[in-house]
Amino acid sequence: MVLHQEILLGLSLADWLAVSWFMLCWAGYTSYAERKAKQRDCLSSILHRQRKRWMSEMLARDNRVADAALLANLERNVAFFASSTLIILAGVFTVLSATDKAISIAAELPFAVDAPAAAWEVKLILLTGIFVYAFFKFTWSLRQYGFASVVIGMAPGNGSRERVNPDSFAEESAQVISRAALAFNLGLRSYYFGLAFLIWFLNPWFFALATTWVVGVLYRREFKSNVLQALVRTYNA
Numbered sequence: 001m002v003l004h005q006e007i008l009l010g011l012s013l014a015d016w017l018a019v020s021w022f023m024l025c026w027a028g029y030t031s032y033a034e035r036k037a038k039q040r041d042c043l044s045s046i047l048h049r050q051r052k053r054w055m056s057e058m059l060a061r062d063n064r065v066a067d068a069a070l071l072a073n074l075e076r077n078v079a080f081f082a083s084s085t086l087i088i089l090a091g092v093f094t095v096l097s098a099t100d101k102a103i104s105i106a107a108e109l110p111f112a113v114d115a116p117a118a119a120w121e122v123k124l125i126l127l128t129g130i131f132v133y134a135f136f137k138f139t140w141s142l143r144q145y146g147f148a149s150v151v152i153g154m155a156p157g158n159g160s161r162e163r164v165n166p167d168s169f170a171e172e173s174a175q176v177i178s179r180a181a182l183a184f185n186l187g188l189r190s191y192y193f194g195l196a197f198l199i200w201f202l203n204p205w206f207f208a209l210a211t212t213w214v215v216g217v218l219y220r221r222e223f224k225s226n227v228l229q230a231l232v233r234t235y236n237a
Contacts, residue, residue: 010118018204019126022211026193029215030186033222043222046231047181051174053235055155059166062157071152071177075145078184081191082138088131096124106201113203123200130194137187144180151176192218 011019037044058067095102099120151173156164196214200207222228 010116010122012115012119012204014113014204015115015119015200018200018208018211021208022193022197022200025211025215026189029218030189033218036223040223041228041232043225043228043231044178044182044185046228046235048174048178049235050231051177052170055170055173055177056166058152059155059164059169064152064155067152068149071145071149074180075142078138078141078145078180078187081184081187082135082142085131085135085138085187089128089135092124092128092131096121096128099124102201115201120201123197127194127197130190130197134187134190134194137183137190141180141183141187144176144183148173148177148180189218 033042033044036042054067058064099117103115103117103120155169155173192214193211196207196210199210
């Protein structure tokens with residue numbers, strides 16, 4: 001009970017408003033992006049269509065070495081972020097064990113707002129939660145890419161006696177890869193919001209502004225970026 005009271009007293013009203021805005025933006029943007037992906041062109045929707053075409057083309061060739069290599073390259077990207085997340089978590093735990101020193105360093109930075117050690121500990125625990133969530137998403141993405149490797153391995157070739165519905169196979173196999181990509185995207189999105197979260201250690205109002213800026217960056221890249229337009233033109237070519 002005493003610890004609970006210390007935590008409530010450690011965070012100011014500005015802190016509570018800023019972290020509430022942070023959670024609202026993260027959850028709200030995730031829900032918005034998933035809903036809009038079903039209604040309009042965005043990176044996730046156009047890439048799913050590209051993956052479906054990829055799987056259709058794969059069925060037409062017997063040599064799948066290039067397909068396996070492409071999938072392995074995607075797995076390496078995810079593995080890099082999964083291992084990097086563990087390093088970040090180790091760093092957060094190190095700061096958690098030396099909170100007083102971290103507070104004294106942060107106090108010398110411009111625009112820094114004084115906060116008690118209890119507030120810093122709460123923030124560090126929440127930051128740990130963000131990157132634990134990212135780690136789980138990255139490892140789940142890795143597993144799903146492994147499932148996709150099995151799907152590519154079992155795909156029948158032109159000379160095979162086994163026959164599949166090519167349209168159905170292309171759609172479902174592309175769905176497996178897209179689910180892996182979605183998990184990776186959610187983990188990567190955690191990094192963006194995690195970087196905004198770091199601003200909270202200095203100033204809650206700047207933290208809220210950084211969170212809003214991250215939402216704007218994510219929206220532009222997923223729905224308005226030049227690469228999205230290029231992918232649409234490539235698909236329609």
